Amino acid sequence: MTQHTDDFLHDCTTVTADGSLVSVDEVEGLYLYWRSLRAADSSGDRVDDSTRDSTDDSVETAAVLDALYARGVEPIQRNGVDYVEGLVLTGPVVADFIVVCDFAGVWGQPELWELAAVQEVVTAS
Template structure:
């Protein structure tokens, strides 16, 4: 497991026991966004390392991020054909930046201006 994966988990993930769900796509997108903020440009190998194992691969072929999350007790589950990671919440200021800068709609739809301010405040407080 690489050090950057653990840094990402410490900065952007809170592991819970309450059954919280985050789609694999959202977690992957946040990870890519987080990495892009730390590197001026990622080479092709770096991107492959980041995304490998997050696109429905069998659990024995999971990439470094999913393996690290599993090591923290996060499980992959399928609900109505969508893959989720159960047992985590996205937290921290990078999450707010991700939602705002990536034109993110998420499972709950596109937030309005009032909700964007709340998202930034909540993410910064966590």
């Protein structure tokens, strides 16, 4: 495992025992986004990563998933979607990834009525 992989896992993930699920697509997308931020030049501009071979991306994201499996995160599939169980995405890069990339994840965009129901549950507790 490279230091690069360790840094990503430290910066962006927390292993849990609560059955949390994160889709593999989310982990891979976050990793690629995190890598693009780290490749930023000193002026703060993102480096053009479009010349990279997509095979390199696949190898690197596979290494991240292998590192997660070694830490006790389990691969699982539900309704045709690949997940990892026992992982939570954490840290400021995650919030930035969601906002900047307009990423809805497998959970989709919440409907207003869902938010109202959450408010009712929160205030009733």
